[in-house]
Amino acid sequence: MIDFVKLTHLVAAIFWMGGMAFMILALRPVAVKLLEPPEQLQLLGAVWKRFFIVVMVSIVALFASGTNLYTTAFRAIKAATGTGSVPLGWNVMLVLGLLMMLIFGYIYFAGYARFKRAVAAQDWPLAGKAAAQIQTLMLTNFVLGWLSIAAVRLVR
Numbered sequence: 536m537i538d539f540v541k542l543t544h545l546v547a548a549i550f551w552m553g554g555m556a557f558m559i560l561a562l563r564p565v566a567v568k569l570l571e572p573p574e575q576l577q578l579l580g581a582v583w584k585r586f587f588i589v590v591m592v593s594i595v596a597l598f599a600s601g602t603n604l605y606t607t608a609f610r611a612i613k614a615a616t617g618t619g620s621v622p623l624g625w626n627v628m629l630v631l632g633l634l635m636m637l638i639f640g641y642i643y644f645a646g647y648a649r650f651k652r653a654v655a656a657q658d659w660p661l662a663g664k665a666a667a668q669i670q671t672l673m674l675t676n677f678v679l680g681w682l683s684i685a686a687v688r689l690v691r
C-alpha cells in the first residue's frame with residue numbers, strides 16, 4: 536500500500552513539475568517570440584485552462600499522498616523510538632508544498648481570473664500584465680518545488 540501511495544506522490548509531482556518546466560522553458564518563450572500579443576495571450580490562456588486542471592488534480596493527489604506518507608512514518612517512528620521526529624527535509628517539504636498550493640490558489644483564483652476578464656474585454660495590455668504575474672508566480676512555484684524535492688532527498 537505504501538508503495539502505491541509513494542508512486543501516486545511521484546506521478547503527481549512529475550505532472551505538476553514537468554508541466555511547469557515545459558511552460559517556462561519551452562512554450563512561453565516560443566509564444567512570445569513568434570506571436571503578437573493577442574494570439575500569444577489567447578494561446579497561453581487556452582493552455583493554462585487545460586494545464587490548471589492537471590495541477591488541481593496533482594495538488595489533491597500530492598496533498599493526500601504526502602500527508603499519508605508523513606503521518607504513517609511519524610506514527611512508525613514514534614512507536615519505535617518514543618519520539619515523533621521525522622527528517623527535517625520532510626518538514627521542509629510539508630511547508631514548501633503547502634506554500635506552493637497556496638500560491639497556485641492565488642494564481643488560479645486571482646491572477647487567472649483577472650487574466651480571463653482582460654482577455655474577454657480584449658484589453659491586451661492588462662491581460663499581458665496578468666500573464667506576466669502568473670508567469671512569475673509559476674516560476675516561484677517551480678523553484679520551491681525543486682527546493683522541496685532537494686530537501687526531502689538531502690536534508691536528514
Ligand code: HEM
Pocket residue numbers: 544545548552597598600601602604605625628629631632633635680681683684687688
Ligand atoms: C502537503 C504537501 C506535501 C507533503 C506532506 C509531502 C510529503 C512527502 C514525504 C513524507 C516524502 C518522503 C517519502 C519517503 O521517502 O518515504 C515525500 C517525497 C517526495 N515528495 Fe512530497 N510532500 C508534499 C508536497 C510535495 C510537492 C508539492 C511535490 C512536488 C513538487 C512533492 C514531491 C515529492 C517527491 C518527488 C518525493 C520523492 C523524493 C524521493 O525520491 O525520495 N511533494 N513527500
